[in-house]
Amino acid sequence: MAAGRRPDRSESFGEALLGKILDSAHELPPHLIGPLVADVMERLGGRRPQVLLQDYGQLALVPLPGEGLTGGEPQLIDDSYAGRCFLDAIPVEVPQEDGVRVHLPLLDGGDQVGVMAVTLDSVDDDDRRLLLRISGLVADLLVTKHGYSDLFFDVRRDEGMSVAAEIQWSLLPPLAMIMPRVAVAGILEPAYAVGGDSFDYALNGDVLHVVMIDAMGHGLDAATMATVAIGAYRHARRAGIGLSEIYAFMDRAVAEQFGPEQFVTAQILQLDTTTGQVQWVNAGHPPPILVRDHRVAQRLVAPTTLPVGMGGSEPRVSELRLVPGDRVLCFTDGVVEEHKSGGEEFGEVQLIDCVNHLERTGRGIRAVTRSLSHTLKRARGGQTSDDATLLMVEWRG
Numbered sequence: 001m002a003a004g005r006r007p008d009r010s011e012s013f014g015e016a017l018l019g020k021i022l023d024s025a026h027e028l029p030p031h032l033i034g035p036l037v038a039d040v041m042e043r044l045g046g047r048r049p050q051v052l053l054q055d056y057g058q059l060a061l062v063p064l065p066g067e068g069l070t071g072g073e074p075q076l077i078d079d080s081y082a083g084r085c086f087l088d089a090i091p092v093e094v095p096q097e098d099g100v101r102v103h104l105p106l107l108d109g110g111d112q113v114g115v116m117a118v119t120l121d122s123v124d125d126d127d128r129r130l131l132l133r134i135s136g137l138v139a140d141l142l143v144t145k146h147g148y149s150d151l152f153f154d155v156r157r158d159e160g161m162s163v164a165a166e167i168q169w170s171l172l173p174p175l176a177m178i179m180p181r182v183a184v185a186g187i188l189e190p191a192y193a194v195g196g197d198s199f200d201y202a203l204n205g206d207v208l209h210v211v212m213i214d215a216m217g218h219g220l221d222a223a224t225m226a227t228v229a230i231g232a233y234r235h236a237r238r239a240g241i242g243l244s245e246i247y248a249f250m251d252r253a254v255a256e257q258f259g260p261e262q263f264v265t266a267q268i269l270q271l272d273t274t275t276g277q278v279q280w281v282n283a284g285h286p287p288p289i290l291v292r293d294h295r296v297a298q299r300l301v302a303p304t305t306l307p308v309g310m311g312g313s314e315p316r317v318s319e320l321r322l323v324p325g326d327r328v329l330c331f332t333d334g335v336v337e338e339h340k341s342g343g344e345e346f347g348e349v350q351l352i353d354c355v356n357h358l359e360r361t362g363r364g365i366r367a368v369t370r371s372l373s374h375t376l377k378r379a380r381g382g383q384t385s386d387d388a389t390l391l392m393v394e395w396r397g
Contacts, residue, residue: 034066110178196222197387254309324397
């Protein structure tokens with residue numbers, strides 16, 4: 001560039017479209033996200049724009065209402081182009097009589113918020129670039145505005161939810177996190193009546209912190225105990241103490257609040273995302289499963305201590321060095337102790353068979369975890385008498 005010449009700072013068409021979203025974002029009421037998306041899509045030459053949010057059971061994608069947005073019936077995740085976009089987190093283009101229907105994943109930190117869809121006369125690389133950037137901004141808007149309104153909660157809920165489940169969902173982090181070195185994906189069943197199961201995670205620098213818990217009992221009492229356990233875990237984790245000390249802190253918090261006859265089983269893990277070194281403490285929980293090369297390699301049986309709240313001795317910290325691509329599956333006892341249709345207990349052997357079958361598909365961690373939960377639910381005749389929660393961690397190396 002010649003000395004003294006300023007770079008061209010005039011606004012391009014693409015910048016104007018993105019700027020329309022960014023300039024409105026700060027004070028945009030949640031219910032006007034839909035009309036904003038519709039306006040931006042119209043400027044791009046798009047028709048029939050949709051924003052589709054996943055329901056809490058992760059079975060369908062539900063249209064977000066809003067002026068200018070196309071409504072319609074929920075689309076099944078397992079049987080629609082939008083569902084394929086959602087599961088694989090990739091754009092899906094479908095030729096139609098009046099153009100091309102483009103489905104774009106709404107991604108926020110790897111978590112799938114839902115899908116944005118629009119029809120264009122034709123699609124070129126400039127359109128694809130702009131649409132992907134717009135969908136990224138829309139996903140961020142949906143996540144940011146979620147805390148200010150019940151709108152998105154109501155869209156995603158397709159049946160009545162228990163008070164206990166309301167508490168648990170408000171306690172959870174995003175169901176998935178996909179980062180360059182590590183990925184996490186979890187799912188809870190029954191989605192609308194979960195009581196004592198929960199999980200939490202945090203990526204602090206190079207260390208991933210994970211906990212899965214199962215509070216004794218069902219319903220509101222179990223949800224209350226789970227809330228205390230997760231709150232104590234977060235407090236101890238943020239204090240920067242080790243796994244044994246985290247267990248002791250959680251143990252005291254639950255015992256002081258609920259007495260010696262109430263307890264919470266827990267699996268507490270830390271993963272160094274630079275080396276693949278994983279450490280864990282098992283407090284009365286089923287042992288995790290290690291998946292390597294898309295097959296179950298072993299059950300991570302290790303010394304256990306008493307469940308949280310029962311005053312167990314200092315736990316022994318177990319260790320394992322993962323290799324890139326390894327997945328560690330944690331689950332609550334409701335997954336294996338529930339009875340299949342016909343009366344037989346599901347058991348870990350059946351769980352391992354299901355994991356092996358789904359891993360052969362080569363799909364991402366989020367799709368595998370979701371499919372595994374739904375496979376197990378179908379094997380139980382679509383019903384469960386206990387919470388059944390899965391959480392999978394993948395070290396990507």
